[in-house]
Amino acid sequence: MGGSMLKSAKPITNERARWLAVNVVPHEPALRSWLKGKASLRFDVDDVVQETYAILATKASVDTINDPKTYAFQVAYSVILQQLRHSRVVPITAVADIGTLETVMDEPSPEDTVLARFELEQVQRAIDALPRKTRAAFVMRRVEGLSQQEIARRMNLSEHTIQKHVARGIKLLLAQFSRDGGQTVQATPKKKTGLEERDHAQAKRKVH
Amino acid sequence: MITHRPSAKSIDEAAARWVARLDGDALTADEEAALAAWLESDTRCVGALARAQAYFISPRLELAMRVLRRPPAPSVAKWGPLPRRAFLAGAAASALGAAVVIRRPPPAPGRRYVSEVGEVRRIPLPDGSQVTLNTDSVLEVTYSEQCRLVRLLRGEAYFEVAKNPDRPFVVQGPKAQARAVGTAYAVRLADEGGGMRVQVTSGRVAVELPPPAPPATAWQALERLWTPSTATNGTHVTANQEAEVRIGHGAAGAEEVQVSLRDVPSGALGRSLMWREGLLSFEGVTLAEAAAEFARYSRQKITVKGGPAQERISGLFAATDPAGFARAIAQGLRIKVKREGDVITLYK
Numbered sequence: 162m163g164g165s166m167l168k169s170a171k172p173i174t175n176e177r178a179r180w181l182a183v184n185v186v187p188h189e190p191a192l193r194s195w196l197k198g199k200a201s202l203r204f205d206v207d208d209v210v211q212e213t214y215a216i217l218a219t220k221a222s223v224d225t226i227n228d229p230k231t232y233a234f235q236v237a238y239s240v241i242l243q244q245l246r247h248s249r250v251v252p253i254t255a256v257a258d259i260g261t262l263e264t265v266m267d268e269p270s271p272e273d274t275v276l277a278r279f280e281l282e283q284v285q286r287a288i289d290a291l292p293r294k295t296r297a298a299f300v301m302r303r304v305e306g307l308s309q310q311e312i313a314r315r316m317n318l319s320e321h322t323i324q325k326h327v328a329r330g331i332k333l334l335l336a337q338f339s340r341d342g343g344q345t346v347q348a349t350p351k352k353k354t355g356l357e358e359r360d361h362a363q364a365k366r367k368v369h
Numbered sequence: 370m371i372t373h374r375p376s377a378k379s380i381d382e383a384a385a386r387w388v389a390r391l392d393g394d395a396l397t398a399d400e401e402a403a404l405a406a407w408l409e410s411d412t413r414c415v416g417a418l419a420r421a422q423a424y425f426i427s428p429r430l431e432l433a434m435r436v437l438r439r440p441p442a443p444s445v446a447k448w449g450p451l452p453r454r455a456f457l458a459g460a461a462a463s464a465l466g467a468a469v470v471i472r473r474p475p476p477a478p479g480r481r482y483v484s485e486v487g488e489v490r491r492i493p494l495p496d497g498s499q500v501t502l503n504t505d506s507v508l509e510v511t512y513s514e515q516c517r518l519v520r521l522l523r524g525e526a527y528f529e530v531a532k533n534p535d536r537p538f539v540v541q542g543p544k545a546q547a548r549a550v551g552t553a554y555a556v557r558l559a560d561e562g563g564g565m566r567v568q569v570t571s572g573r574v575a576v577e578l579p580p581p582a583p584p585a586t587a588w589q590a591l592e593r594l595w596t597p598s599t600a601t602n603g604t605h606v607t608a609n610q611e612a613e614v615r616i617g618h619g620a621a622g623a624e625e626v627q628v629s630l631r632d633v634p635s636g637a638l639g640r641s642l643m644w645r646e647g648l649l650s651f652e653g654v655t656l657a658e659a660a661a662e663f664a665r666y667s668r669q670k671i672t673v674k675g676g677p678a679q680e681r682i683s684g685l686f687a688a689t690d691p692a693g694f695a696r697a698i699a700q701g702l703r704i705k706v707k708r709e710g711d712v713i714t715l716y717k
Contacts, residue, residue, distance in 0.1 A: 182426055211417045214417070215413065288434055304434050327388075331385035338424070
């Protein structure tokens with residue numbers, strides 16, 4: 162396993178979540194593309210990203226971090242090293258690659274910064290790709306600042322259902338910015354879930 | 370020990386459910402325990418939950434949702450006569466992922482007025498407003514349906530603006546502009562560097578700076594459009610106040626435009642606007658300062674040598690008669706005056 166000793170039985174504060182949202186999330190695509198370039202080390206990019214967030218989330222203070230992007234890259238690097246140390250079978254190429262890793266780590270290369278960015282277009286596509294009701298609930302929550310309870314009242318749905326929509330929205334957005342990398346948003350046919358079928362059924366009822 | 374290692378994907382899904390749950394009402398004791406147990410089961414859960422929380426409250430996601438929902442409020446677009454539609458079009462373009470270019474309008478050919486050195490001109494404008502153009506000044510007037518635009522290209526002018534809230538009256542300098550709906554104010558440009566002084570005798574004027582450098586990314590453009598502070602960009606100058614626009618350089622060497630505001634006793638304001646009657650009024654200024662002021666109004670230049678330059682003087686003088694001023698000063702301060710061509714020298 163990750164081998165890190167970080168344990169926190171509590172979700173992070175809003176303040177820290179905001180810091181991550183502003184300082185780390187926008188660099189995540191660059192971080193991922195850099196990690197993918199180290200594929201020969203046979204680590205799982207998603208694992209490393211989650212471990213990296215865990216370290217950034219549980220760090221006592223982030224006040225002294227001047228350059229969050231470089232810092233996040235360094236944390237990811239330390240995660241990889243630790244994983245390699247703990248894995249039983251170290252791929253032969255890893256030895257050489259750790260050397261390159263170190264030289265690259267000193268300064269994340271400019272191409273990484275330019276190529277993979279947290280683009281507005283990509284974010285909008287991700288939001289656009291959300292199922293209609295999920296998006297509606299999400300917008301009411303995030304843009305209008307309504308509570309889940311209030312959204313439930315307005316959409317005439319149970320709070321439980323609203324919570325499912327919110328959860329699904331987060332899940333799809335997270336997926337958009339990890340495994341898919343936002344590349345296949347429109348290509349992937351949406352799988353119909355129970356929630357969505359209900360959406361459709363309701364939409365039909367409303368028409369008549 | 371054989372443990373079942375959950376996939377990153379399944380952890381993300383659980384994290385999404387927890388964030389949605391935490392966003393609802395308070396957790397029950399059982400849920401608290403379940404969450405703690407889940408977080409302790411794998412470090413990746415801690416990271417996934419933090420990441421999900423961060424995405425959930427991401428200001429950029431919120432921004433993107435706002436834009437998809439409706440175009441931004443138009444209150445921000447107020448620089449010069451730029452129609453609001455241009456800004457909205459910019460926002461719409463960015464929503465489509467195109468590059469955002471917010472351009473200042475091309476200088477439409479306006480009517481140009483010039484005053485010679487020593488000349489003070491009164492110019493009636495089509496809407497009933499009056500411009501008094503001070504010495505050695507140039508301005509260009511462009512009236513459109515939305516805006517009465519005056520570009521002050523050199524020197525100083527006093528504006529008595531006919532009230533029309535639907536058609537703001539804007540005096541544009543190189544680095545800042547002064548906007549009014551119905552008021553009287555003077556705008557004077559510094560000789561170089563783009564500095565500007567705005568003095569208001571009645572009503573209210575907003576001194577506005579242009580939008581900063583064109584946004585480098587669509588995010589920047591959107592953030593600017595949505596940030597409330599830019600909507601109130603503008604220092605409001607009311608009667609008996611003056612605003613000074615200064616151009617400085619920041620630590621990184623980038624140009625910084627600053628606006629400072631101060632109260633001016635109405636007597637002092639009236640005195641500094643005596644040029645409208647062709648007069649210059651001084652109240653305790655140094656002789657060097659007075660000489661510099663006279664230099665604006667005449668080809669004849671006064672130079673002051675030595676100590677007398679720092680003598681303080683008061684009085685009312687004809688703006689276009691520096692020789693008469695020099696004689697009066699020489700008499701009052703008991704110093705000498707000589708004239709060689711266009712140069713008048715005051716010395717001890």
